[in-house]
Amino acid sequence: MASPSLLSLIFFFSLLAPTLISSSSLQDPESVVQEVHRCRHGYFHVVNNDYTHWEMYAIGGSAAPTINSQGNRFLAPDTRFSKEVTKHEDAPESEWKNWNWRSEGDLMLNGAYFTASGAGASSSYARASSLGARPSSLVGPITTAAGALNCKKGSRC
Secondary structure, three states, rough: OOOOHHHHHHHHHHHHHEEEEEOOOOHHHHOOOOOOOEEEOEEEEEEEEEEEEOOOEEEEOOOOOEEEEEEOOOEOOOOOOOOEEEEEOOOOHHHHOOEEEEEHHHHHEEEEEEEOOOOOOHHHHHHOEEEEEEEHHHHHHHOOOOOOOOOOOOOOO
Protein backbone atom coordinates (compact mmCIF):
# COMPACT_ATOMS: atom_id res chain seq x y z
CA MET A 1 0.00 0.00 0.00
CA ALA A 2 1.23 3.50 -0.83
CA SER A 3 2.31 5.81 1.98
CA PRO A 4 -0.02 8.69 3.00
CA SER A 5 2.40 11.26 1.53
CA LEU A 6 2.49 9.37 -1.77
CA LEU A 7 -1.30 9.18 -1.81
CA SER A 8 -1.46 12.96 -1.20
CA LEU A 9 0.94 13.51 -4.07
CA ILE A 10 -1.09 11.26 -6.36
CA PHE A 11 -4.30 13.08 -5.38
CA PHE A 12 -2.59 16.47 -5.92
CA PHE A 13 -1.47 15.50 -9.40
CA SER A 14 -4.91 14.10 -10.23
CA LEU A 15 -6.20 17.64 -9.71
CA LEU A 16 -3.64 18.97 -12.18
CA ALA A 17 -4.26 16.55 -15.01
CA PRO A 18 -6.92 17.44 -17.55
CA THR A 19 -9.96 15.42 -16.58
CA LEU A 20 -13.09 14.93 -18.62
CA ILE A 21 -16.10 14.45 -16.41
CA SER A 22 -18.41 12.82 -18.89
CA SER A 23 -19.29 9.36 -20.12
CA SER A 24 -15.70 8.63 -21.14
CA SER A 25 -14.34 8.84 -17.59
CA LEU A 26 -17.32 7.87 -15.46
CA GLN A 27 -19.62 4.93 -16.09
CA ASP A 28 -22.63 7.06 -15.22
CA PRO A 29 -21.71 10.77 -15.30
CA GLU A 30 -25.20 11.74 -14.22
CA SER A 31 -24.62 9.98 -10.89
CA VAL A 32 -22.15 12.65 -9.70
CA VAL A 33 -24.28 14.03 -6.89
CA GLN A 34 -21.85 16.33 -5.11
CA GLU A 35 -18.41 17.44 -6.10
CA VAL A 36 -15.87 16.03 -8.43
CA HIS A 37 -13.02 17.47 -6.34
CA ARG A 38 -13.09 18.11 -2.59
CA CYS A 39 -10.10 20.05 -1.39
CA ARG A 40 -8.98 20.05 2.25
CA HIS A 41 -5.90 21.54 3.91
CA GLY A 42 -3.45 22.91 1.41
CA TYR A 43 -3.09 24.32 -2.06
CA PHE A 44 -4.96 23.13 -5.15
CA HIS A 45 -4.53 24.12 -8.77
CA VAL A 46 -7.57 22.98 -10.71
CA VAL A 47 -6.67 23.54 -14.34
CA ASN A 48 -8.19 22.79 -17.77
CA ASN A 49 -10.95 20.42 -16.63
CA ASP A 50 -14.37 19.91 -18.17
CA TYR A 51 -17.10 19.82 -15.52
CA THR A 52 -20.57 18.58 -16.42
CA HIS A 53 -23.39 16.63 -14.75
CA TRP A 54 -22.96 17.77 -11.15
CA GLU A 55 -26.08 17.94 -9.03
CA MET A 56 -24.96 20.04 -6.06
CA TYR A 57 -21.54 21.55 -6.91
CA ALA A 58 -18.37 20.81 -8.88
CA ILE A 59 -15.59 21.87 -6.47
CA GLY A 60 -15.97 21.61 -2.72
CA GLY A 61 -13.57 22.49 0.04
CA SER A 62 -13.18 22.44 3.79
CA ALA A 63 -10.45 23.22 6.33
CA ALA A 64 -9.33 26.47 4.64
CA PRO A 65 -7.80 25.25 1.37
CA THR A 66 -6.43 27.62 -1.25
CA ILE A 67 -8.04 26.88 -4.62
CA ASN A 68 -6.81 28.36 -7.87
CA SER A 69 -9.25 27.45 -10.66
CA GLN A 70 -7.92 28.32 -14.11
CA GLY A 71 -9.01 27.58 -17.67
CA ASN A 72 -11.81 25.16 -16.74
CA ARG A 73 -15.15 24.77 -18.47
CA PHE A 74 -18.19 24.50 -16.17
CA LEU A 75 -21.50 23.50 -17.74
CA ALA A 76 -24.18 23.87 -15.05
CA PRO A 77 -27.11 21.44 -14.98
CA ASP A 78 -30.57 22.66 -15.93
CA THR A 79 -31.71 22.39 -12.30
CA ARG A 80 -32.34 25.93 -11.02
CA PHE A 81 -30.59 25.57 -7.66
CA SER A 82 -27.52 23.67 -8.92
CA LYS A 83 -25.69 26.42 -10.79
CA GLU A 84 -23.01 27.18 -8.20
CA VAL A 85 -19.66 25.62 -9.04
CA THR A 86 -18.28 25.94 -5.50
CA LYS A 87 -19.28 24.73 -2.06
CA HIS A 88 -17.52 25.96 1.07
CA GLU A 89 -17.98 23.05 3.50
CA ASP A 90 -18.11 22.76 7.27
CA ALA A 91 -17.66 26.45 8.08
CA PRO A 92 -19.86 29.52 8.48
CA GLU A 93 -19.55 32.31 5.92
CA SER A 94 -17.69 34.45 8.46
CA GLU A 95 -14.88 31.84 8.29
CA TRP A 96 -14.87 30.71 4.65
CA LYS A 97 -14.99 34.23 3.26
CA ASN A 98 -11.29 34.39 4.23
CA TRP A 99 -10.32 31.19 2.37
CA ASN A 100 -8.43 31.96 -0.85
CA TRP A 101 -10.54 30.71 -3.76
CA ARG A 102 -10.46 32.24 -7.20
CA SER A 103 -11.55 31.59 -10.74
CA GLU A 104 -9.41 32.92 -13.55
CA GLY A 105 -10.17 32.36 -17.22
CA ASP A 106 -12.86 29.76 -16.46
CA LEU A 107 -15.76 29.41 -18.88
CA MET A 108 -19.15 29.41 -17.14
CA LEU A 109 -22.02 27.95 -19.17
CA ASN A 110 -25.76 27.57 -18.57
CA GLY A 111 -25.74 29.95 -15.59
CA ALA A 112 -22.77 28.39 -13.77
CA TYR A 113 -21.06 30.68 -11.26
CA PHE A 114 -18.01 30.50 -8.99
CA THR A 115 -18.11 32.04 -5.50
CA ALA A 116 -14.67 33.54 -4.98
CA SER A 117 -13.38 34.34 -1.51
CA GLY A 118 -10.33 35.60 0.34
CA ALA A 119 -7.42 37.50 -1.15
CA GLY A 120 -7.66 38.72 -4.69
CA ALA A 121 -3.91 39.25 -5.10
CA SER A 122 -2.22 36.76 -7.39
CA SER A 123 0.68 36.36 -4.93
CA SER A 124 -1.74 34.59 -2.56
CA TYR A 125 -2.06 31.80 -5.14
CA ALA A 126 1.64 31.23 -5.91
CA ARG A 127 1.71 27.89 -4.02
CA ALA A 128 -1.53 26.87 -5.74
CA SER A 129 -0.08 27.16 -9.22
CA SER A 130 1.78 24.39 -10.95
CA LEU A 131 1.64 24.98 -14.68
CA GLY A 132 0.31 27.49 -17.15
CA ALA A 133 -3.39 27.08 -17.86
CA ARG A 134 -4.49 26.80 -21.46
CA PRO A 135 -7.49 28.93 -22.50
CA SER A 136 -10.84 27.44 -21.47
CA SER A 137 -11.85 27.43 -25.15
CA LEU A 138 -9.33 24.56 -25.61
CA VAL A 139 -10.75 22.33 -22.84
CA GLY A 140 -12.74 20.26 -25.37
CA PRO A 141 -9.74 19.27 -27.52
CA ILE A 142 -7.50 18.86 -24.44
CA THR A 143 -9.90 16.45 -22.70
CA THR A 144 -11.25 14.54 -25.72
CA ALA A 145 -9.29 11.39 -24.89
CA ALA A 146 -9.26 11.89 -21.09
CA GLY A 147 -10.50 9.23 -18.75
CA ALA A 148 -9.38 6.12 -16.98
CA LEU A 149 -6.35 4.31 -18.40
CA ASN A 150 -7.03 0.89 -19.84
CA CYS A 151 -4.07 -0.89 -18.22
CA LYS A 152 -3.49 -4.60 -17.98
CA LYS A 153 -1.28 -6.34 -15.43
CA GLY A 154 2.11 -7.10 -16.90
CA SER A 155 1.75 -4.51 -19.68
CA ARG A 156 2.91 -0.93 -19.89
CA CYS A 157 0.27 1.80 -19.59
